[in-house]
Structures are given as C-alpha cells and as structure tokens.
Amino acid sequence: MHLILYRTRPVRTNTRPFVKNEILANLSLPDLAALGEFLEPIVLKAGVALQEPKRCPDYVYFIESGLVSLRISVAGSILETAVIGYRGAVGALLLVGGHVSTHQSIVLFPGSAHRIHVENLRRIIDQQPQVCEHLFRYIQALSLHCAQTALCGVRHDREKRLASWLCLASDALDAHVLPVTHDYLSSALGLRRASVTETLSRFEEQGLIRKTRGLLQIDKRKCLEEKACCCYKLLSDAYASPKPVTAAKAPVLSIGPNVDPSLEWAAGPNRSRG
Structure with missing residues (x-):
C-alpha cells in the first residue's frame, strides 16, 4: 500500500x-x-x-x-x-x-x-x-x-486495561466512535478474544458503550474513565501538560528486578491473566 x-x-x-x-x-x-x-x-x-x-x-x-x-x-x-x-x-x-x-x-x-x-x-x-x-x-x-x-500489562486486570485503551484511543482520535474489532483489541493487549468480548459485553450492559460490527461507540465517557486503571489519568495528564513531564509529576512505578514485562506479554493471548 x-x-x-x-x-x-x-x-x-x-x-x-x-x-x-x-x-x-x-x-x-x-x-x-x-x-x-x-x-x-x-x-x-x-x-x-x-x-x-x-x-x-x-x-x-x-x-x-x-x-x-x-x-x-x-x-x-x-x-x-x-x-x-x-x-x-x-x-x-x-x-x-x-x-x-x-x-x-x-x-x-x-x-x-x-x-x-x-x-x-x-x-x-x-x-x-x-x-x-x-x-x-x-x-x-x-x-x-x-x-x-x-x-500496565503486568499489574492491571483486563477490564481496567481495556477501558484505559478505549479512553486513550478516543482522546487520540478526538472521537467517541472507534472502528476497532475484538480481534485487534485481543492482539494489541495480549488478551484472549473471548475475554475481550466478555468484557465489552459487560461494558455494553452497563450502558458505557454500544457495539456494532467493526464499530464501538462510547456513550458514557466519564463512567468508562472510572473503569480505567490509573495509567489513563497519568497519561492523559502527561499529554495535556503545557510543561515537560517531570519525575515528581509523573513517576513511572518500578515493576521490580524479577519481572520482565516483555516476557510477561510475550506469552500472548493464552497467558493466565486474560
């Protein structure tokens, strides 16, 4: 292309x-x-x-x-x-x-x-x-x-991660309708597709989103933000900040010497968390 x-x-x-x-x-x-x-x-x-x-x-x-x-x-x-x-x-x-x-x-x-x-x-x-x-x-x-x-991939559960991704993507796109599929979310977040479908269905039952084929519409943005992990607020503030981000304002938490996040996600969609 x-x-x-x-x-x-x-x-x-x-x-x-x-x-x-x-x-x-x-x-x-x-x-x-x-x-x-x-x-x-x-x-x-x-x-x-x-x-x-x-x-x-x-x-x-x-x-x-x-x-x-x-x-x-x-x-x-x-x-x-x-x-x-x-x-x-x-x-x-x-x-x-x-x-x-x-x-x-x-x-x-x-x-x-x-x-x-x-x-x-x-x-x-x-x-x-x-x-x-x-x-x-x-x-x-x-x-x-x-x-x-x-x-986030190591520490937070799938519901919080998925809500955070939807909010960040909505911010970056400046839109409440996202042309995204369950397959893509599964691949990008390293979650099982069934887990993504289950979580999105729960969001829909709560009135947070509406799903159609290939499209996802965010209806209750503030409520979805409340579902998101703390990473969303941290990153949203960082992008909105008029000044360079400093360690005092935006600390990156230590994940410890024995945890390698790249190995954690590399197990792919079949890892136990999903």
Missing part, C-alpha cells in the same frame, strides 16, 4: 493556516512558517506502515486525523506500546534516541498528516529552539506512554 500525496503548496503565508495537529497548532507563527517550508500533506490509509523496526525512517509525521498504532513485534506476536493521533508525531522518538527505529508504526484508522523529512526537521530544530521545546514535551509524554504500557 502507498501513501497518497496531496499536491498542495507549503505553508508560506503571513497568517496562521488551520492545523489540527496539537504540536503544530501550538507553535508560534514564525516557527510554523519555518516548518511549513518543508511540510507535505498526505493521506493515511489503513494498514500503511509509516515506520519499520531496524530501518532508518525518512520522515516524521505530524498526525492531523486518524490513529496510528506504535508497536513492537516478537515471535509473530505484537504489543502495542502507544497510540498516536492528532496530538502527536510518528517518528518523533528518533530525534532523541538514535537513527534506527525499534518500533513499527501502522495506520490503524485512516486519516491525514503532514510529513517532513527527518534531516529538514533536525535542521529546523537547531535553528528554532521553541520547535525543539514543543517536540520534547510530546516526546516525554510518548516515552512515558510506552513505559507505562509495559507496567
């Missing part, structure tokens, strides 16, 4: 263009104009890989709409470590951690984005310190998200 490019002009005007991506929207007009020289609007089709592990990516993608799954893969199984929507950028982690991706990024729900070549972005960051600051705030929140996912 290929990315479809819009043939539009770069951002060069003296007025602020409409952008939904939260990182871009929070930039000053001069900083946005500097980036706009190199931003390229694209359409994101479901299933497209924006990033592959062990490869040097060419672009960073500022998501405007849709949802991207950030994941790692081991022995044919996947673990989704974060979801990226309009508040974030795919490939941003590479700006602080080397040149080769350790994750795969797959478009989960179709949408659109602005992409910029990695080298152009690095050059702008060197010249425009405020761009670096805004990106670093997001990178800190995303790094926390990835680390917290590992802890």
Whole structure:
C-alpha cells in the first residue's frame, strides 16, 4: 500500500493556516512558517506502515486525523506500546534516541498528516529552539506512554486495561466512535478474544458503550474513565501538560528486578491473566 500525496503548496503565508495537529497548532507563527517550508500533506490509509523496526525512517509525521498504532513485534506476536493521533508525531522518538527505529508504526484508522523529512526537521530544530521545546514535551509524554504500557500489562486486570485503551484511543482520535474489532483489541493487549468480548459485553450492559460490527461507540465517557486503571489519568495528564513531564509529576512505578514485562506479554493471548 502507498501513501497518497496531496499536491498542495507549503505553508508560506503571513497568517496562521488551520492545523489540527496539537504540536503544530501550538507553535508560534514564525516557527510554523519555518516548518511549513518543508511540510507535505498526505493521506493515511489503513494498514500503511509509516515506520519499520531496524530501518532508518525518512520522515516524521505530524498526525492531523486518524490513529496510528506504535508497536513492537516478537515471535509473530505484537504489543502495542502507544497510540498516536492528532496530538502527536510518528517518528518523533528518533530525534532523541538514535537513527534506527525499534518500533513499527501502522495506520490503524485512516486519516491525514503532514510529513517532513527527518534531516529538514533536525535542521529546523537547531535553528528554532521553541520547535525543539514543543517536540520534547510530546516526546516525554510518548516515552512515558510506552513505559507505562509495559507496567500496565503486568499489574492491571483486563477490564481496567481495556477501558484505559478505549479512553486513550478516543482522546487520540478526538472521537467517541472507534472502528476497532475484538480481534485487534485481543492482539494489541495480549488478551484472549473471548475475554475481550466478555468484557465489552459487560461494558455494553452497563450502558458505557454500544457495539456494532467493526464499530464501538462510547456513550458514557466519564463512567468508562472510572473503569480505567490509573495509567489513563497519568497519561492523559502527561499529554495535556503545557510543561515537560517531570519525575515528581509523573513517576513511572518500578515493576521490580524479577519481572520482565516483555516476557510477561510475550506469552500472548493464552497467558493466565486474560
């Protein structure tokens, strides 16, 4: 599958263009104009890989709409470590951690984005310190998200984890209707499909959600948040924070020296928790 490019002009005007991506929207007009020289609007089709592990990516993608799954893969199984929507950028982690991706990024729900070549972005960051600051705030929140996912998979039960994922995906997509299947939730969270179906049915009986084929609608958002584990509030606050996340505000709990979260989830859908 290929990315479809819009043939539009770069951002060069003296007025602020409409952008939904939260990182871009929070930039000053001069900083946005500097980036706009190199931003390229694209359409994101479901299933497209924006990033592959062990490869040097060419672009960073500022998501405007849709949802991207950030994941790692081991022995044919996947673990989704974060979801990226309009508040974030795919490939941003590479700006602080080397040149080769350790994750795969797959478009989960179709949408659109602005992409910029990695080298152009690095050059702008060197010249425009405020761009670096805004990106670093997001990178800190995303790094926390990835680390917290590992802890969540070890410590929290399936109901709390599933409620947390639905809330985080709804936030990232900025929508209450999610085109997600039971199979995907089972795979991404490392739970048995039957366990996912049972939990979602319980949520539906409580009036929290409504399910149709391939779609899930959140009806009682506040109640669903109450079902979620503490990870949801921690991550929601991290993404919303106007300042970089600090250890005092967002501690990552220790899981102990004898627990390896990657081994815990690698057992896949048949592990005892599900």
